Amino acid sequence: QQPVQSPQAVILREGEDAVINCSSSKALYSVHWYRQKHGEAPVFLMILLKGGEQKGHEKISASFNEKKQQSSLYLTASQLSYSGTYFCGTEPSSSNTGKLIFGQGTTLQVKP
């Protein structure tokens, strides 16, 4: 079953922060975050594994609460380059195929 992302869309000014949420109805082994720009393939941002971890890379970080089957992506001090559609890909605990089920996406637009 497809994870639910919220919000569906967000518009920011440069320098503002944003949070994108991903919620699944299934027990998860991992959550993978990607950013896709128009006409291009998704680019891998980070992976969070079962264990309730939090990760970060510069101004983009994420958390994973396996009990709640939720993950959140945090974008701080947003830059114009952050614009795009963000997808979470979830890997169910019951799966050992590496298959990811992607959310419907969150469109982020950063304005000057």
Next chain:
Amino acid sequence: GAVVSQHPSWVICKSGTSVKIECRSLDFQATTMFWYRQFPKQSLMLMATSNEGSKATYEQGVEKDKFLINHASLTLSTLTVTSAHPEDSSFYICSARLITQYFGPGTRLTVL
């Protein structure tokens, strides 16, 4: 590292013809690759899982006789759209598994 290429990047063909799309992992070996289809402003829809040396696993509703997948080596998977029709026009993206999934740049198929 973890670069995936896809060829061609776009193709236009006549209805009834077959089209082959190649997906290569350039700097790593991938026993598992995935093929997705994406419609404008929509999420990634998994079509099939391609495993090196074995038959592909298709998702429900995907015609395996129409979308032929061959994973001939640890760095190459091909998708052949047979007897293409206008409704097959879409953006096809492959990914290769290396802990997470790394995506190719995609192939835009237009069937006239």
